Amino acid sequence: EIIEIVGRKSAATIAMQPLFIQFALGLELFQQGQWQEAAVCFETVLQEYDDGPSRFYWQKAIALQKNPPLYWDKVITLENK
Secondary structure, eight states, X not given: OOOOOOOSSSHHHHXXXXXXXXXXXXXXXXXXXXXXXXXXXXXXXXXXXXXXXXXXHHHHHHHHHHSOOSSOOSOOOOSOO
């Protein structure tokens, strides 16, 4: 489970609900190995709100499209901080 703190609950965060939903959809597609569709979701989020997790998963989805693993176990190993 991934949790991102985006701020205090306010009208601004409520207005961002569609972006949160889009990110969750992108993450679900990513985990299912549907990297092209996931990349589109994350790119949509990035057009409105440039955050680290969306950029990270967008870049990973692009990379995995170009070089898909033989077996997708849904695990991402981070090489650095």
